[in-house]
Amino acid sequence: MSAPRAAGEAVDNPRRPTLTQVAELAGVSLKTASRALNDEPNVAEATGARVRQAADLLGYRLNGIARELRRGATSALVGLVSGDLANPFYSAVASGIERELRQHGLQLVTANTDEDAELERALVEAFLERRVRALLVVPSGDRHEYLAIEGNRGVPFVFLDRPPDGLEADAVLIDNAGGARAAGEHLLSHGHRRIALVADLARMAPQRGRLDGFVQAMDAAGNDQWRPYLRTDVHDVHRAEETVRELLTRDPPPTALFTTNNRLTTGALRALRGHPAAPALIGFDDFDLADVIGTTVVAHDPVAMGREAARLAHRRISGFGGPAQTVIIPTEVVARGSGERAPA
């Protein structure tokens, strides 16, 4: 997937005084200023006082997380192990985690498994060895491998997007069935019966939930005209585009499409570009520019998902010993035009 970039994103706050300014005002080197403010040895008492006075004058504050990290004795790090760096879903989740952790003086460190269950386990162990305070995991596959980990050293685990299997742990999941049911009902209410379902790997728990929810909506309406248009195990943008092209050649063609994640929606949009009588389309997952394109989606909040996971982790770090909790992130259909087209 090609990815956008925004340059000039990472900047320091211009109003925040820097260590360089403190050092200059105190007439010492940066290294000395840093040592003095971090209470490190080998700084003369008078020098230390001068540096602290300069810092006070400028309103310079040592960053709390920075100081914690520098102490090193108790780690301020929380680990996130997830599947795929190039997937913006994970970065949105991670940014939610990060923001929440920062409020508690904790810093997120992430590593990706590239969909490899064995590597996932090794990364979990590597993080545990490096003294993280908690571990958040988007499991990549065979969760049972976790049982082979030599004890978690009392470090709490939180699972994201997929339920823990064979492990008592906190989890944050999306209301996959509810969201897909709502999408199905939305298309039915606009008069569609021949609704194509384009889904990712059916053995993934979130995908199974979405399939189930969609079928529930069809069954409740007594509609089985969607069945010839079911396509599962479509795993990337390119195959989604091909699959939708193939569906459009059927006789009769489907009058509506439901794509069960953002990549599949992207593929569908490519297939439908310039189509004279495009079928209705609803995609699971909101995405950048869906408003500009006018794509109706089943939206949820991945940032909130990360925030909830961080909250659960922090509660455990703070000593909470109660039973494992599962938080469900709600979904909603956001109508933007493509899902409201009538059958051709």
Next chain:
Amino acid sequence: MSAPRAAGEAVDNPRRPTLTQVAELAGVSLKTASRALNDEPNVAEATGARVRQAADLLGYRLNGIARELRRGATSALVGLVSGDLANPFYSAVASGIERELRQHGLQLVTANTDEDAELERALVEAFLERRVRALLVVPSGDRHEYLAIEGNRGVPFVFLDRPPDGLEADAVLIDNAGGARAAGEHLLSHGHRRIALVADLARMAPQRGRLDGFVQAMDAAGNDQWRPYLRTDVHDVHRAEETVRELLTRDPPPTALFTTNNRLTTGALRALRGHPAAPALIGFDDFDLADVIGTTVVAHDPVAMGREAARLAHRRISGFGGPAQTVIIPTEVVARGSGERAPA
């Protein structure tokens, strides 16, 4: 920025045998199977042989990086410190780094500074303490703070997107001036003179490069009709949308827009939605669905950027001691319609 998600992204390869299957075939617990394959103590010789035989039969291979990580003595980790997790540019760069590192048995670990120079320095130190083999940094601001780091313990640094300042280090940068010059020339060649420039914070090096390149193109053509339409320090999607709306109310309005990063392009697209006589538009940075929307962009390859940075880091890890190298990632104008509209 709202972020798309693709569920079912992270899956293990169905054809790849799992440790669970090895343990089942050998008739031992997962923990024992793991210990045997990792040559850990406390496994009876006969048991170890049975596990290895089962692994051979199933074609089970311990992941190389997983094994390295587990050994722990020499770390297989490489650190990336960058600005903002929610920015897909960073995840694309990181995925390029990750893929290249994997080929050398190295694992990427990332942390984000949230645009805080002091935190950036602490994270660099925290990674050094945790024995990373190399450090890749997208500097967030006042680079001089680096000089206060207590020696880099021989760990090589590679800078991404922004040149190192006050430090001899390898770097991977984008051809910002060249790309922006090409965008300016493209709009000029389609007859535009009143070209609005919507730019991010002018003090960021990549933004300065883009401003310079655009001005070079205008100067070379003897055109100064763009000057009333210069807008800098536009730092988010919302302000970009407002800025473009304001530009369109000018008399006369600009006939073309050049937005200097993806977020600003998103804002412009929102402002232009449904506009009866939209000006031409070129955005710096390619983005998902630009092909569907028909947006002309100055494209470059953030994944290649990450790959080059990882290559430079690996060369240093392997003992290369030559002078610091800077790799420039090229850009190209990708015409998709919006940049080829004639002046109204």
